[in-house]
Amino acid sequence: MLLLVLLLTILMLAIFLGFEIITKVPPTLHTPLMSGSNAISGITLVGAVISAGQHATTAAAIFGTIAVVMATINVVGGYMVTHRMLGMFRKKG
Amino acid sequence: MLNVTNPMLLALVESTEQALPMWALIAYLVASVLFILGIKGLTHPRTAVRGNLMSAVGMFIAVVVTLPAVLGGLGWGLVIGGVAVGGAIGVVAATKVQMTAMPQMVAIFNGFGGGASIFVAWAELTATGPTQAAGSQMLIATALAGLIGAVTFSGSFIAYGKLQEFKIFWNPWVLPGHQLLNAVLGVAVVTMAVLVIAYPGGAVWWYIPLVIIALVLGVTLTCPIGGADMPVVIALLNSYSGLAAAATGFVINNTVLIIAGSLVGASGLILTAIMCKAMNRSLANVIFGKIDATKSVSADDIYAGKIKATSGEEIGMMLDGVQRVVIVPGYGMAVAQAQHAVRHLYNELEARDVNVEFAVHPVAGRMPGHMNVLLAEVDIPYEKLIESDDINPSLDTVDMAIVLGANDVVNPVAREEDSAIAGMPIVDVDKCRTVVVIKRSLSPGFAGIPNPLFALDNTLMFFSDGKEAVEEIVAAVKEN
Numbered sequence: 001m002l003l004l005v006l007l008l009t010i011l012m013l014a015i016f017l018g019f020e021i022i023t024k025v026p027p028t029l030h031t032p033l034m035s036g037s038n039a040i041s042g043i044t045l046v047g048a049v050i051s052a053g054q055h056a057t058t059a060a061a062i063f064g065t066i067a068v069v070m071a072t073i074n075v076v077g078g079y080m081v082t083h084r085m086l087g088m089f090r091k092k093g
Numbered sequence: 094m095l096n097v098t099n100p101m102l103l104a105l106v107e108s109t110e111q112a113l114p115m116w117a118l119i120a121y122l123v124a125s126v127l128f129i130l131g132i133k134g135l136t137h138p139r140t141a142v143r144g145n146l147m148s149a150v151g152m153f154i155a156v157v158v159t160l161p162a163v164l165g166g167l168g169w170g171l172v173i174g175g176v177a178v179g180g181a182i183g184v185v186a187a188t189k190v191q192m193t194a195m196p197q198m199v200a201i202f203n204g205f206g207g208g209a210s211i212f213v214a215w216a217e218l219t220a221t222g223p224t225q226a227a228g229s230q231m232l233i234a235t236a237l238a239g240l241i242g243a244v245t246f247s248g249s250f251i252a253y254g255k256l257q258e259f260k261i262f263w264n265p266w267v268l269p270g271h272q273l274l275n276a277v278l279g280v281a282v283v284t285m286a287v288l289v290i291a292y293p294g295g296a297v298w299w300y301i302p303l304v305i306i307a308l309v310l311g312v313t314l315t316c317p318i319g320g321a322d323m324p325v326v327i328a329l330l331n332s333y334s335g336l337a338a339a340a341t342g343f344v345i346n347n348t349v350l351i352i353a354g355s356l357v358g359a360s361g362l363i364l365t366a367i368m369c370k371a372m373n374r375s376l377a378n379v380i381f382g383k384i385d386a387t388k389s390v391s392a393d394d395i396y397a398g399k400i401k402a403t404s405g406e407e408i409g410m411m412l413d414g415v416q417r418v419v420i421v422p423g424y425g426m427a428v429a430q431a432q433h434a435v436r437h438l439y440n441e442l443e444a445r446d447v448n449v450e451f452a453v454h455p456v457a458g459r460m461p462g463h464m465n466v467l468l469a470e471v472d473i474p475y476e477k478l479i480e481s482d483d484i485n486p487s488l489d490t491v492d493m494a495i496v497l498g499a500n501d502v503v504n505p506v507a508r509e510e511d512s513a514i515a516g517m518p519i520v521d522v523d524k525c526r527t528v529v530v531i532k533r534s535l536s537p538g539f540a541g542i543p544n545p546l547f548a549l550d551n552t553l554m555f556f557s558d559g560k561e562a563v564e565e566i567v568a569a570v571k572e573n
Contacts, residue, residue: 004230005341007351011210014339014352018359021133027455027480028469029366030462033135034331035199036145037360040128041206041334043182043353046159047213047341052171056220063219065171067212072179073186074206074334077234079149080187086142088192088469 032085037077045071113162120158121349127151128353130319132360138475143446152551155349192470193427196460197256200327201330203334207245207466210337211304214238214344218297232345236286236303242337243304249330255320256459258428267317272381278310314380320424321501321538323459325368328352332361364461371455372395373516392543398534404553405562408493408529409569415492417448419484421520422464423457425498430487435497436471437567450477452484452494452520454502481520493523496546498559500538505546512543528552531562 025033048071052064118360121296128151135143163172183202190198192234214235221231238547268274285303289296335357342350376516412418426432441451451473458465465478481502488494496503499520506512507519522528530547533556537543555562 001230003346004343007346007348010348011339011343011351011355013303014355015359017129018132018356019363021129022136022360024318024365025097025136025220025363026138027453027462028475028478029138029141030367030455031195031199031466032145032359032390032462033132034328034364034461035195035202036135036148037220037357038199038203038206038331038334039133039145040132040148040353041150041203041331041357041482042209043128043155043350044206044209044330044338044341045152046155047217047345047347047350048209049156049159049163049172050308050345050347051213051216051220052175053160053168054220055163055168055171058554060220061168061171063212063216067209067216068172068175069179069182070205070212071209072176073183074202074209075152075254076180076183077187077198078202079145079152080184081190081195081202082145084187085140085192085195085466086145086563088466088472089138089141089475092322 028089032082032089035078035085038084039075039082042071042078045075065086115160117158117162118348120154122495124155124349125352127154128356129418132356137182139349155353192466193430193432194257195466196323196327196458196463197253199460200252200256200330203327203330204246204249204253205220206241206334207249207330207337210238210242210334210341211246211370213341215300217344218300224265229290231344232290232293234340235296235300236289238340238344239289239300239304240282240286240307241340243307244311244314245330245333245337247308248315248326248333249311251312251315252323252326252330255315268313271313271317275310275313275381277324278306278313282310284305289572293488318380320459321456322372322379322458324461324463325365325372325376327460328361328364328368329376329380330361332358332365335359335361338562352493368461371518372516373518378489392537393550394533395543395545400535401553403529403553405555405557405565406569408553408555408566410573411493411527412442412447412566413573417450417491418442419450419452419488419491419494419525421452421454421457421494421496421499421503421522422468423497423499424459424463427458427463427467427498429498429561431497431559431563432467433470434560434563435468436473438563439473439477439569440573441567441570450479450484452481452488452522453478454481454499454518454520457499457502481518485521486523488521488524491525493527493529494522496522496528496530496532497563498531500532500544501542504538504542504544505545506542506544514517522546523549523551526551529555531555531557531559533558 045077055061126149131144131148132142232368288299335354453464507514507517
């Protein structure tokens with residue numbers, strides 16, 4: 001229960017922080033912000049690695065491995081596509 | 094050092110110490126800071142590239158420090174294999190995708206993020222087993238991760254299908270009693286969630302119908318939403334994938350998942366709000382409402398005898414001697430892949446001392462910032478892209494406005510109170526001296542209402558494919 005309160009505190013602070021740091025986003029960066037933050041949501045990969053790696057049961061290992069594949073696509077693809085897009089914006093700068 | 098008499102810290106340490114060493118937890122803190130700085134960087138043009146790299150480094154750190162926890166045994170091979178397969182798919186997809194297909198790509202990546210949450214929560218559920226009674230926090234979080242993850246997964250793939258313009262998605266699907274169906278599915282999914290939480294012994298079985306119903310719900314929620322509302326949907330699904338990751342964080346008591354997930358959830362919601370504001374509609378209206386053409390005006394009444402068709406040659410002649418041209422791009426430019434032709438037109442006109450600007454409406458296209466990406470791809474300078482609010486006051490000094498594949502965002506009925514799109518901010522192209530509308534036909538835009546702009550005295554219609562039309566204009570300009 002205490003742990004839950006602690007984690008909920010972190011959750012609330014992070015949500016407020018998220019709203020505060022993203023102030024005025026110029027329209028040019030709408031897509032990169034979206035795809036870049038999308039890559040961050042692939043953080044589930046950490047959970048997937050733990051599930052697949054601990055190999056607690058066969059089912060957990062299978063589900064964990066599927067999650068690793070999915071989350072890695074999200075992470076690798078997301079960061080690369082964002083970088084590619086930002087490269088197009090930058091070459092004129 | 095840690096004050097282990099503090100019960101809160103003690104709880105955190107006890108819950109995680111079997112799985113992860115203290116230095117890994119500290120590394121998660123570093124990764125969290127990098128994500129925060131990374132997202133902050135992504136909101137300013139100068140720091141965007143660095144921001145994205147910082148967040149990538151944060152991700153790398155978070156994953157690498159987790160690996161020792163799984164060292165040894167078969168698990169190690171599964172992780173490496175999974176990362177290799179997923180990484181290869183991600184690299185190929187990210188390098189091969191065309192800029193015009195970017196909304197679909199983002200939708201798919203997003204869907205996989207949601208899918209990963211479903212499976213992590215499921216894996217944890219099976220690993221806990223009925224004997225070690227899972228705590229209610231874990232069960233609630235599991236239900237939420239499965240629910241949000243599944244809606245994100247199926248919703249994103251439907252969004253992908255719509256954006257890819259698969260034939261079955263050409264018209265928004267609306268079943269009879271669609272709202273009722275959504276309500277029933279909503280109740281069913283909540284019931285399953287309650288069963289997961291209330292019966293820890295059977296949670297692993299109740300989780301399956303929970304996910305299946307949530308997958309169906311993702312489909313029924315996304316299907317009726319029309320193409321022009323896609324920027325809202327994509328931004329919202331982006332937010333969901335973050336929330337799913339945060340819920341997964343509660344399943345495995347992992348702070349970095351909670352922090353990173355919340356940041357994404359917040360940023361997605363901000364983008365969603367920006368998109369809704371640009372259409373003067375509420376989020377509920379986008380998701381549940383249909384645009385009602387209450388005051389239905391027949392297209393024939395508006396268009397009859399007033400439409401003047403033009404040709405590339407005529408436009409080329411008119412462009413001789415103009416000083417200021419504004420191009421209003423829309424989704425039609427993306428569909429026709431006309432951005433390279435637009436670049437040629439821009440070059441030709443700028444070489445003739447014409448000031449060419451682009452009026453970009455926030456919801457033009459199918460994702461937030463869609464037009465900006467396409468125009469950046471063809472090296473149109475950043476300062477030439479002007480938001481509609483900023484360019485509207487000076488549009489009466491514009492010699493020619495070229496509307497390329499946009500419709501509702503230039504429809505002057507938005508200024509009338511009783512119209513279906515009343516109050517939606519638009520680009521006031523009707524104030525320009527001449528308006529050229531490049532469009533295949535007089536068919537209405539997403540809002541399903543005729544556009545009186547086409548019938549104005551100063552409007553000329555160029556009925557053609559966007560790319561061919563612009564190429565014809567370029568050829569005509571070159572001849573002059």
